[in-house]
Amino acid sequence: MGRSLKHAIVIGASLGGLCASRVLSEFAERVTVLERDVLPEQPGNRTAVPQGRHVHLLMARGAQEFESLFPGLLDDMVAAGVPILENRPDCIHFGAAGHVLGTQHRLQDEFTAYVPSRPHLEWQIRRRALQIPNVTLVPAGVEEPVFDGDRVTGVRTADGDTLEADLVVDATGRGTRLPVWLQQWGFDRPREDTVDVGIGYATHQVRIPDGLIPEKVVVAGASREEPVGLGMLFYEDGTWGLTTFGVGKVPPPKDFEGMCTLADRILPEHVSGALRQGEPIGDVAFHKYPTSRWRRYDKLDRFPEGILPLGDAVASFNPTYGQGMTMTSLQAGHLRRALEAPDGDLAATFFRDTAKTTFPVWMMNAIGDFTLHGATGRMPWWYRPVGSLFDQFLGAAETDPVLAEWFLRRFSLLDSLYMVPSARLIGRTVAHNMRLWAAEQTPRNRRSRGTAA
Template sequence: MGREDGQHAVVIGASIAGMCAARVLSDHYAKVTVFERDDLPDQPANRSAVPQGRHVHLLMARGAAEFEGLFPGLLDDMVAAGVPVLENRPDCIHFGAAGHVLGTQATLRDEFTAYVPSRPHLEWQIRRRALAIPNVELVRRGIAQPRYDAAEERVTGVLLDADDASAIPADLVVDATGRGTRLPVWLEQWGFGRPTETTVDVGIGYATHQVHIPDGLIEEKVVVAGASHDQPLGLGMLFYEDGNWGLTTYGTAKVPPPQNFSEMCALADQLLPAHISAAVRKGEPIGDVAFHKYPTSRWRRYDKMDRFPTGIIPFGDAVVSFNPTFGQGMTMSSIQAGNLREVLRSGDPDIAGKLSQATAKTTWPVWMMTAIGDLSLHNATGEAQWWYRPVGDLFDQFLGAAETDPVLAEWFLRRFSLLDSLWMVPSASLIGRTIRHNARLWWTEKRAASRSRRDRDRVPSR
C-alpha cells in the first residue's frame, strides 16, 4: 500500500504517541496534519501539557528497538547528543522490585542494550523527525471536536470551532490526546455509548528533583528501588544526557512521597546501597521539587464495543495508561504504533476494529502483570481475579530467588523490559530452578540456625 491509500489524516495531539502515529500514517496518506495547542520547543524542554515529563522515565530495551524501527538513526543520534547507554556490564544497573534487589552480577546479553534519554529529549528527537517528513504538517492550535456524519456513522474530519464552517476534512482522525481524552463523551453523544473501563486505583504521588552528583561516585546509570507491600515508598534514579540525575521518589496507595531533598536523601538511605545514598547526599539539587499525582491506571475497552464509528481511532494513553512506576508507557505506545502499521499494511477497511483488537492483544499481558503487582504487592484497590494474590505470592518467591541467581534476574529484567515477550510467565524449568534455589537457601539457613543453637548450648553456665 502506498500514499494513495488516503488523502488526509489528522492526528490530535503532538505527544510521543501522536508523533509515532503521524510517522506511520505518512506512509499511507497523502497528507498528515497534527493539531497541538501547546507550545512545542525547538530544543529538549519540559512542556506544561506534559506535567509527568519532569519525572524519571525509563525507555525499555523493547521501546528503543521499536522507536528505531519507526525512526531509523534515532538511537545513534541520541548517543551523539550525549544520551547514556546502559552497557552490558553488571555494574551499570541497580534494580529493586517489590522489596527484592535483583542479582545482576552476570553480564546481560548484548541485545539487552538500553538507552537512557530524558523524557523531554526523547520527545524532541521523535518530534523533529516526524515533522521533517515532507507530508507531515504541524498546526499550532487545538480542535473543538471531530466532525461526525450521523447518516454514515462516520467521522469526516475535525471542527476547529463549534460551527461547521471551521471543518477540516479528513479520511482518518487519530485521538492521541492522552488520559484526558473526550472520545468516550463524543461516542456517547453520537449514540454509540461509552467503552467499559478496567481500572486499578494505584494512588501514586510523585516528587522529583534534578540533582548534579560529582563524577566518579556512581558507576550505575539506572537505579531503581521499587515499592513493596510493606514499604509503600519507592525511588528511581537515572543519569541523563545533560550530566545530571533525575531523582524521583513516589508513594503508592495514596502514601505521600518525600516533600523535599532532605526527605529524599533519607529515603535513599533506607532503600539504596550505601555508596549510592552517600553520593546522593553529596549531590547538588537543581531547581524546585516537581510534584505529580497519578491516581488510577485505566484501560478503555474499545475492543469490547458492539458498534464504533469509522474514520476515527483512539491511540496511546487515550486507550490505556499504565502505572508509570513500571516505566512501560512509552514502550507500549511504540508497540501500538507497530500495530497501526500492520493494520494499515493489511488493507482492511475496518481500521478501528482491527487496531483495537491488536492493541487489546498486546495490552492484556502487560496490564495483567502490572495489575497483579499493584493489587497484590503495592496495596492498590480495584477489581482483582481470585488468582492474582497467589500469582503475586509466587512472583514474590521468584524475585526472592532472583536476588542471588543472575539467571533468574536476567530473565525478569528482559521480560520486564518487554524484550523477549510481553508475557511474564516463567517456564517450568525456571519455576523448578526457583524452587530448588529457595529450598537450598531454606536448608542452609535452617542448618546455620541449628548450629547456632548447639553452640549456645555448649557454653558452660556461670
C-alpha cells in the first residue's frame, strides 16, 4: 500500500530530482519538479550542471537501477547510438592506481555497461520522467521551503509564489542550502564528513578517425607515482570525451597538446597514437572539485517532517571513481522503500538506508584518496595498511583475472559495496605476488632486468 500523498515537490530536475519524481509519482496524486536552469529540448550541456561537460562513467549497477526506474531506457539509448560494452576485453582499457587490470576474458553479462554522455543520459531520463502523467515540470527557482514551526509545508519560489506540498525533496546537488535552512528552523546542521581530494578536471571533445581505437572506454586512474589520470569515452555522436584530471591539488594539463603528452605517458600506444591524429572540438572545459562531502543526516536526533534531501545533496563522491550517478540511483530505491511503509519515520528510514549504502563506498574511496591520491584531512591510522594491502591486491589483479573480476564487480557497485576481500582472495593475492616475485628472481630474469637497466 504505502504512503499516499496529495502533492510532492521536487527541487531540481537533474538526475536525482528526476529519479525522485519517478518514485514519488507512485505515491502522490501530483508531483511538481521545479528547476531554475534552462533545460534544452535536445541533449545538451547545462549551465547549472557544469560537471556534465566532463566524462561521466555510468556503472553497470547504475544502468540497471535507472532501467528499473525507467523501463526501456537502455534500449532507447542504444537505439540512439549510445555505445554498449559487451564485456569483451577489447571494449575497455582499465587502469586503477597505476595497475592495468587483466580482464583478458569475457566477463559475465551483468557487467554490460553503457556509455552515454552525461547530457544524453539526463535528457533520456528527463524525457521519460516528463511522460509520467502526474509529473509536471515547472521552470522556477526555489527561494526556500516553507516551515510552519512544526514541519515543511511547501516551497516559496524565486517569483514569490507559494506552493503547498506534503513532501518536498531537495535534489539541488552539492550546493544544497538545506543545512542552513535547518539551522534557521531551530534544528542542528548535519555533521559533514569531508575528504579534501583537491581534484581538477580539464576536458576536450575530440574527433578521432574511425577504426583506430577498438575500446569504447579508456580509463587510467591516478596513482601515487602519477597524480594525474585520464578518461576517454566514446559517445553516441561519434566523438570522444577526453578528460584529464589531477588529484591532491596537482593541476591537469591545460590544453590538447598537454593532454596528448599525458596520454603518451600513461596509455597504450595505439590509443595515444590515435589521439594525436584526433581533431579537438571547441574549447577545453575546466572544473574544480576540492572536497568530497557526506552530510550525515543519519546522525541527527531531530529532523523536520515534510522534507528529504537526495542525491549529491546528501553525499558527493570523488568524481574520478565514477560513482555519483549510481549512488543517486540507489537513493531513489531507498526513497521508494521508505515510502512503501505506510507509517513510521520516513526520514529516519531513508537516512538509515542511504547511510548503509554510502558508508562502504565512502570508506573505500577515502582509503584510496588518503593513501594513494594525496588527499588531506583526518585519516584513521588503519587506512594506511589497508591502502597498502589494496595496492598489492590491484598489483596481483593485473595478471589474475579472478582478482580483477572481483575488483570490477565491487567497483561497478554490482553486489556488496564492501571492498573487503575474503581470506581466500587475500591468500590468492599473496601467493600470486610471491610467484611473480620468485619468477623475477630467476637468474635469466635478473640478467634481463640488469641489461634493461
